Amino acid sequence: MRLVVLVLILAGGGALAGAVNSSQPDLAWLSVLASVLGMALLAVDRFRIRAVPALAKPKPEPGLVVIRAEPGEERSNAAALADPDAEVLVIDERPRYHVRTCDWVGDRKTMALVLREARELGFTPCAYCAPNATLASEIRRP
Structure with missing residues (x-):
């Protein structure tokens, strides 16, 4: 998803540069369209990421040992x-x-x-x- 947004940003930037260099306003509107589409995709991705963990969070069974991540190494003198x-x-x-x-x-x-x-x-x-x-x-x- 983020790769698609990156491509849209690059395409929008290219369209904007083309509009400035060639004085064609249609290319500027293409840049705006690519930017709006990229923002929409980022918003959809953010809501999708937030919604999934809340629904998929497993409840531990009684007596089941939950292993926490290994702690890091102490950084001390x-x-x-x-x-x-x-x-x-x-x-x-x-x-x-x-x-x-x-x-x-x-x-x-x-x-x-x-x-x-x-x-x-x-x-x-x-x-x-x-x-x-x-x-x-x-x-x-x-």
């Missing part, structure tokens, strides 16, 4: 300040390590690892619970 002997949680087949209070972990089955070992195994910090910053702040507390 606190990695060097975190205690390498602190305990973190990892989930099998998932790339992130977490602190015990991470809400994203929820009821998933976790394994406890030492932070140093989790890093050596290639796990990266969760952006949701920010384990590096959390562990670094625990060291600074008296």
Whole structure:
């Protein structure tokens, strides 16, 4: 749909340039027609996109586990300040390590690892619970 609108915009621009260069008002009206048609198609597409998710939203069955998207990687300078002997949680087949209070972990089955070992195994910090910053702040507390 957007490709069609792009083609209409380009055609309208070409028609407008042709109208200016050749002094033919009919080409200017062709430009206006292409622009109006493109706007109409964009409006139809917007309403179609808004209407579909509301109708097609599935309701989870009781007892069904809904898997939320994997959190991103923590972007913090606190990695060097975190205690390498602190305990973190990892989930099998998932790339992130977490602190015990991470809400994203929820009821998933976790394994406890030492932070140093989790890093050596290639796990990266969760952006949701920010384990590096959390562990670094625990060291600074008296």
